[in-house]
Amino acid sequence: MSPAFWNPKAETMSRDELAALQLARLQAVVKYARERSPFYRARMDRAGVKPGDIEMLEDARLLPFINKEDFRQAYPLEMLCVDRADLREMHMSSGSTGSPVAMAYNEADLDQWAECMARCYRMAGLTQGETIQITPSFGLFNGGFGFYHGARKAGMFIIPTGSGNTPRQIKLMNDFQVKGLMGVVSYGIRIMEVLQEQKNTIPSLKVGMFGAEAFSDSMREKIENGLGIEAFDIYGMTETGGVGTTGMDCHCHCGIHIWEDQYLVEIVDPASGKPLPDGQTGEIVFTSLARQAMPILRFKSGDLTRILTRQRCECGRTGLRMDRVTGRVDDMLIIKGVNFWPRQVEQALMEIPGVLSHYQIIVEENDGVKDLRINVEAEPGVTGFTVEKHLKERLGFSPKGDVFPPGSLPRQEGKAVRVVHENNGQKA
Numbered sequence: 001m002s003p004a005f006w007n008p009k010a011e012t013m014s015r016d017e018l019a020a021l022q023l024a025r026l027q028a029v030v031k032y033a034r035e036r037s038p039f040y041r042a043r044m045d046r047a048g049v050k051p052g053d054i055e056m057l058e059d060a061r062l063l064p065f066i067n068k069e070d071f072r073q074a075y076p077l078e079m080l081c082v083d084r085a086d087l088r089e090m091h092m093s094s095g096s097t098g099s100p101v102a103m104a105y106n107e108a109d110l111d112q113w114a115e116c117m118a119r120c121y122r123m124a125g126l127t128q129g130e131t132i133q134i135t136p137s138f139g140l141f142n143g144g145f146g147f148y149h150g151a152r153k154a155g156m157f158i159i160p161t162g163s164g165n166t167p168r169q170i171k172l173m174n175d176f177q178v179k180g181l182m183g184v185v186s187y188g189i190r191i192m193e194v195l196q197e198q199k200n201t202i203p204s205l206k207v208g209m210f211g212a213e214a215f216s217d218s219m220r221e222k223i224e225n226g227l228g229i230e231a232f233d234i235y236g237m238t239e240t241g242g243v244g245t246t247g248m249d250c251h252c253h254c255g256i257h258i259w260e261d262q263y264l265v266e267i268v269d270p271a272s273g274k275p276l277p278d279g280q281t282g283e284i285v286f287t288s289l290a291r292q293a294m295p296i297l298r299f300k301s302g303d304l305t306r307i308l309t310r311q312r313c314e315c316g317r318t319g320l321r322m323d324r325v326t327g328r329v330d331d332m333l334i335i336k337g338v339n340f341w342p343r344q345v346e347q348a349l350m351e352i353p354g355v356l357s358h359y360q361i362i363v364e365e366n367d368g369v370k371d372l373r374i375n376v377e378a379e380p381g382v383t384g385f386t387v388e389k390h391l392k393e394r395l396g397f398s399p400k401g402d403v404f405p406p407g408s409l410p411r412q413e414g415k416a417v418r419v420v421h422e423n424n425g426q427k428a
């Protein structure tokens with residue numbers, strides 16, 4: 001078997017085989033969720049849909065959507081479909097508002113997660129016995145343990161540093177000849193900066209797998225050049241079962257392969273919920289096909305993307321490819337009548353020569369009128385005028401741009417806070 005695949009059968013099966021498998025699994029999970037979960041039973045009854053109504057894949061559209069708010073209301077374990085005694089682990093994400101979102105796993109779910117992650121490692125060219133460093137924290141956030149479970153399954157040598165202490169992270173990478181760096185992209189940038197200060201390199205490092213933050217192509221280029229690695233965009237969220245559960249891009253970097261034997265995806269109009277054709281950007285909706293403790297049926301993720309193609313990829317995989325996430329439904333900014341997402345600002349900023357990777361988008365609201373200010377770090381010679389002019393060309397309006405010397409904007413250890421909201425001069 002080719003070393004390029006962890007599970008060649010699942011990753012390269014024909015679209016017809018895949019569709020048949022998806023339908024059988026969809027029918028089974030709908031029946032299972034209705035029988036085991038009062039939450040899903042009530043939802044299906046209210047929508048007037050019975051498991052027997054699912055005769056083809058398109059019939060998934062008969063099922064009602066669930067969303068983040070449902071997860072919050074079902075906190076902690078209202079959606080559970082297995083005995084509590086069968087639970088083995090849980091992870092949680094805390095939104096900015098309301099109750100957190102909790103996801104519980106039984107043994108089979110942990111194995112499903114590890115399977116998806118093992119596929120991602122192999123897709124990135126990391127094979128048995130190679131060394132990886134896991135930099136997200138080991139705790140409620142799913143990142144640390146997700147990388148860990150998958151690496152255990154794939155038989156890798158794991159350095160579980162968790163977050164923080166960047167100089168020690170760099171030392172360990174060099175001492176143990178680390179080949180793969182696992183984390184969030186903003187932490188990769190942080191490592192790059194410390195390496196520059198130290199006038200140091202990590203020659204063994206070849207691969208970075210970055211999740212939890214949407215990043216632009218120009219940011220990818222920066223981190224690949226800065227660390228001398230190939231960067232992969234790994235995808236997954238608490239509700240789908242954590243990092244890597246839904247997919248990653250392959251060496252051709254022509255979209256994120258979805259593990260379609262594990263998840264059924266749809267792209268819908270975020271407002272109306274109507275299905276959108278391939279190629280059109282909308283909200284991605286997930287149905288888990290093999291999860292047991294807390295399966296998800298038609299989960300509206302809030303992530304905006306589009307399906308690029310369902311053709312077999314040059315890597316041999318047949319799972320459809322989606323575009324990298326453009327933004328979140330609830331992150332869209334409307335300033336002076338122009339709609340855009342923070343990632344478009346990032347893309348535009350990174351195109352300006354001399355502009356560095358740290359920036360902040362500040363949405364100022366003064367008596368109900370919204371305006372935008374961009375703080376960005378840049379090398380000497382880049383002026384606020386240059387930044388404003390380029391943003392005007394790319395975004396169609398002109399935010400105020402303030403340029404700061406390298407290292408002067410605030411840093412976070414975890415996910416970067418790129419958008420700051422201010423109300424009449426106060427942090428909102």
Ligand SMILES: [Zn+2]
Nearest residue numbers: 250313315317
């Ligand atoms: Zn591919």
